[in-house]
Amino acid sequence: MIVNETLKIIKQRRSIRSYKDEQIKEEELQAVLEAGLYAPNAGDQAWHFTVIQNKELLGRLNLAAKEAAKQLDIEFLREIANNEKYNCLYGAPTLIIVSGNEQAPVPLEADCAAATQNLLLAAESIGLGSCWIFFVLLAFNSPQGSELRKELKIPEGYKPYDSAVFGYKKDAVVNVPERKPNLITYIK
Ligand SMILES: Cc1cc2nc3c(=O)[nH]c(=O)nc-3n(C[C@H](O)[C@H](O)[C@H](O)COP(=O)(O)O)c2cc1C
DSSP states (O other): OOOOHHHHHHHHOOBOOOBOSSOOOHHHHHHHHHHHHTSOOSSSSOEEEEEEOOHHHHHHHHHHHHHHHHTSSOHHHHHHHHOTTOOTTTTOSEEEEEEEETTSSSOSHHHHHHHHHHHHHHHHHTTOEEEEOSGGGGGGGSTTHHHHHHHTTOOTTEEEEEEEEEEOBSOSOOOOOOOOSSOOOOOO
16 A cells, blocks of 8 residues: 555544634745645636635634524534533634635635645644544624625625634544445456
């Protein structure tokens, strides 16, 4: 089996849900962002990255997302939202939202997802913890949603498709779920 640094990082990355308070270093943030900018994209880089490192604003995003989740038909999301202790950002000091231009000639979902995966892999490669976070995007469906969009300076016509949190891992050991068998068909 071929083993190299890239393959090791891909297998090693896990969603981290417990973070130290300490902010990540600026050079670490820049390395992560640059990896995002180099992701494959069908929309000619019609994406936008929003970095949020303001603790008070992160707290408001968590609360707004939980309020929006309480109104959903999806029971497990309502249950999570009703748990007062649940912080959908897990106390991470940095959140990056990846938005796509809704006027782009191709749908931007895949572009933003590819960029987000690059952010996560870059983070792992420099020893940062990360977690892809859908939940916080619910904040934009809350009553404060349009105000939050303005405050975050998300460009007009752009939709927040993905987001992820970053920080220093609190716990060194995380559970690695077994890979399911029979997920690949070979036709030769
Ligand atoms: C599109 C997407 C959205 C996700 N949203 C959340 C989320 O809101 N909260 C969360 O804790 N994890 C979220 N995750 C992380 C998944 O739960 C996680 O990747 C999965 O359980 C596999 O674990 P691993 O990342 O450690 O391999 C999301 C992952 C993806 C790809």
